[in-house]
Amino acid sequence: MSARKEMPGRLLRLLSLLQSRREWSGHELADRLGVTERTVRRDVERLRSLDYPVTGTTGTAGGYRLGSGTHLPPLQLDDDEAIAVALGLVGAAGGGLSGMADSSMSALAKLEQVLPARLRPQLAAVGSAAEAIPRPGVPQVDPGALAVLARCCRNHEIVAFDYQGRARGATRRRVEPHQLLTLAWRWYLLAFDPERDDWRSFRVDRISSVTPVLHRFTPRVLDGPSYLVESFASAQYQHSVHLTVRASAATVSATFEGIVRGIVEPVDSSTCTVRFSADTPALLLTQVAAIAAVAPFVVDHATPETAALIGRVGDQLKQSFGASGNDQADSERQDADRQADRA
Template sequence: MDEPRRRDLPERMLRLLGLLQSRRIWSGAELAQRLRVTERTVRRDIERLRALDYAVTGTTGTAGGYRLAAGSNIPPLTLEDEEVVAVAAGLAMAGRGGISGIEDASLTAMVKLEQIFPPRLRPQLAAISRATSAAPGDDAAHVDPATLAILAACCREHEIVRFDYRGRGGRVSPRRVEPHSLVTHRGFWYLVADDHDRGDWRTFRIDRIDTPRRTHRPADRRELPATDAVSFVMRSLAAANYRYTARLTVDLSEAAVRDGIYGPIPGEIDALGPGRCQVRLTAESPDLVTQYIVLVAALGAEFILDAPPDITGRLRRLGTRLGRIPSHDR
C-alpha cells in the first residue's frame, strides 16, 4: 500500500484491519468489543475500508460476520512489537532445519523484516537472526512447507481436511479429519486431529502425510480430550508401542523417577505401590531406549529389566566400555 493512502487510515481502522487479518470471520459484536466502540462505529469503519477498495465482505445469520477477502489492494500488515519478534524467531528457527526447502525463503524474509520495520525493532531482529540456532535430533524428518500451510489453514479455519497417511509399517490409508493444532516435538511435526472414520482423536506425523486436500467443509469442533494440544501429543506418544520396548521395575516411587529424569520420556511410568514403579520405554530407535535405561539406572535404585536382545546387547557393550575406565582411587 502506498504511504499517502496509509495515512488516510486512522489508528482504529488499522487495528480493525489487523483483526480482520488474524481470523477468517468476525462478528460485529466481537469487533466492537475488541476495538471498544459501538457496532455502529464498526459498520462505518467497514464501509470506509470498502470505499478504499478493501474487499471486506459481510454475511448474515447466526454464523455471519465480516471477513477480509482478496481484493485489488493489499492491506497493510499490522503487527504489535511482540508479534514482530515472534515472527522473526519463527523465521530464524525455520531457516535452520525442519522444513524442506525453506532455508533461503526464511533468510530473505528476515532481511526484508529488518529493512521495513521501525528502527527500534531492528536490533532485536538482528540479534535473533545472529543468535538463534536449532539442533534437530538425528532422526528428525523434514516436512513439506506446502503441507504445513494447508494443515495450518484448516486448523485456523476449522475446516475438514483429507489426506493419505503412511503408518509406521508403510501402509497408506486415506484419512478425513478435523484438524485442531500443529505441534513440534524432538524435531518432528505432528497434527492433532479428530479422525472422523475412526471416531477418535489422533496424532499424525506430518512427514507421513501425503497430498492434503482442503474440503471447505466446516468442522464440528469437538472438545480436545486434553488440557492442550502439546499435552495430548505427549500422552499419545507415551502410550504408543514402537519397534523397541523395554520395561524396568524400579525400587523407587513414580514421583522419584519423574523428578530424577528431567523432561518427558519416550514411554510411561506407572506406580506399583509405595516406593516401587514400572517404567515402560518404547521407540523406533534401540539407542534411544538404551539411553533412557541408563538414565533410570543412574538413579541408584535396584531394578529388574525386561528388554529384547537388541537392547540388552547394547547395555552389555556399554558396561564393558565403562569397565575399562581407569580408576583414580588412592
C-alpha cells in the same frame, strides 16, 4: 509504516479481530468493540481505503472477512510482536521445514525494511547474533502442506491426505484437523478421525497429497499437548523394557523433561517403575542409559534384542573403564614409589 500512525486503537482492534477468525458478523464485531454496527461499517471502509481486502455480505447470514490481496498491506505489529516474528524466522531456518533456511533469512531482511527505525537495531541484533543449528536426522516437512493443514485447523475444515503409517503402507485419511504440534523436533497433526470414531496423531512428514474437502465441522474440545505426550507414553512398539528404579518418580520424570516414550509410576517415596517402548533397541538403550545416570535400577523385563544390546554395551563399558581404572592405579603406585625413592 505511516498508515499505522493514522489508525486509531479501535481500528487496530478491528483488524486484529478480522485476522483471528475466518468470518465475523457485524453484530459480533460491534459487540466486541463496544460500538454500533454503523460504526463497524465505517471502520471497515477505512480499512479498505488502506488496502486491506475486507469483503462483506448482507442479510441475516452476512458478515465480514479479511481476504487475501494482490499487495501486502501496511504491516501491523507492535514492538514485542516484531521481535517474536524475527526469532521465529531464525528458528524456522534451523530445522524441520524443508527448504526454509533461505526463505526465512529473506523474510527477515524484508521485515527489517518495513519496521520503524526504533526497532531496526534490535532486529539487526537478532539477525546477526542468533542462529539455529539444523538438527541432523530430523524429518523434513513440506511447508506448503503444513500451511494447508494449519488453515484447515483454523477454519474447521475437513481435510483428506495420504498417510504412510509406521506399521502399514499408505492409506487415504479424511479427518477433522484440530491442532498442529511440535514435539522432539517433529511436527504432528492432531485430528479426530470419524471413520475410527477416535482421536489420532499424524506425523506431518509422512503426510502427502493434502486436499481440503471444503466441508466445515463443529470443533471438539481436547487438550492437544497433553493428549500427544500421553499417547507417546502409552504406545506399544516392537521393543520394550520395564525397570524398577531406586529414585522417586519426580526425579526420574525430570530427567526426561516430560517428553519420553515411557510411563513412570511411583512405588513409594524413593522408588518407581518405568516402562519404555520404542521401534529399535538402540532407542531404548539411550533411555535406559539416562536412567542409569540418575539412580540404580533393576531390569524387570526386556524384549530379547533389547536385553542383549543392554548387556553387551554394559560389558563393553565395564571393560573399558575397568582397564582405564587399572592403568590409573598403576600410574599412582609408580608415582608413590618415585616419591619414596626421592625421600
